[in-house]
Amino acid sequence: KQEVTQIPAALSVPEGENLVLNCSFTDSAIYNLQWFRQDPGKGLTSLLLIQSSQREQTSGRLNASLDKSSGRSTLYIAASQPGDSATYLCAVLSNTGKLIFGQGTTLQVKP
Amino acid sequence: GAGVSQSPSNKVTEKGKDVELRCDPISGHTALYWYRQSLGQGLEFLIYFQGNSAPDKSGLPSDRFSAERTGGSVSTLTIQRTQQEDSAVYLCASSLGLFTGGGRISTNEKLFFGSGTQLSVL
Numbered sequence: 001k002q003e004v005t006q007i008p009a010a011l012s013v014p015e016g017e018n019l020v021l022n023c024s025f026t027d028s029a030i031y032n033l034q035w036f037r038q039d040p041g042k043g044l045t046s047l048l049l050i051q052s053s054q055r056e057q058t059s060g061r062l063n064a065s066l067d068k069s070s071g072r073s074t075l076y077i078a079a080s081q082p083g084d085s086a087t088y089l090c091a092v093l094s095n096t097g098k099l100i101f102g103q104g105t106t107l108q109v110k111p
Numbered sequence: 112g113a114g115v116s117q118s119p120s121n122k123v124t125e126k127g128k129d130v131e132l133r134c135d136p137i138s139g140h141t142a143l144y145w146y147r148q149s150l151g152q153g154l155e156f157l158i159y160f161q162g163n164s165a166p167d168k169s170g171l172p173s174d175r176f177s178a179e180r181t182g183g184s185v186s187t188l189t190i191q192r193t194q195q196e197d198s199a200v201y202l203c204a205s206s207l208g209l210f211t212g213g214g215r216i217s218t219n220e221k222l223f224f225g226s227g228t229q230l231s232v233l
Contacts (some may be wrong), residue, residue, distance in 0.1 A: 101157070103153035
């Protein structure tokens with residue numbers, strides 16, 4: 001059974017810091033890994049998708065890496081801003097199409 | 112519509128009543144997912160529809176929960192005899208799907224979420 005774990009559960013940093021969020025999964029037989037952002041009281045927004053054959057994806061100040069063999073992914077946020085404050089979730093897509101989520105990391109960026 | 116639409120946005124019901132939650136996916140999306148999110152928690156997988164294939168119901172927590180997807184489009188999640196522990200936000204998501212036509216597999220399809228239905232069972 002696929003299990004997805006995110007560390008840390010919560011993170012508070014001053015504005016301008018670079019930071020790393022971690023995601024690990026137990027079954028490496030995945031098709032892709034996705035990072036999402038969730039703002040309070042709202043649905044999820046897709047940030048980055050890394051296919052199983054890829055090592056990383058970048059979008060603006062965000063960079064996500066994938067090491068499928070070790071079951072790990074990281075989301076790197078450069079020069080954090082207060083507007084980055086949200087919950088970040090990772091999810092892995094199994095070969096049956098089922099998408100399993102981690103518990104999320106709640107990020108607070110202080111001005 | 113342009114995005115995934117869920118209704119109602121809020122539902123308050125009494126313990127023991129049945130409720131129906133609706134999801135309108137993005138037009139053309141063959142994959143549809145239902146998740147449940149309790150306060151401060153991650154997303155709990157409930158059920159997954161992919162085209163005309165039999166749905167993956169492995170996440171449904173009890174036989175009080177069921178879901179249908181009519182005509183490969185709109186989906187309804189039904190909870191019978193609601194309990195207080197059913198209180199949560201129910202999120203629906205859709206994508207173009209993993210299994211495209213002609214037996215091809217597409218692993219690059221992003222998931223789009225609705226805003227959810229906040230269910231409160233009193």
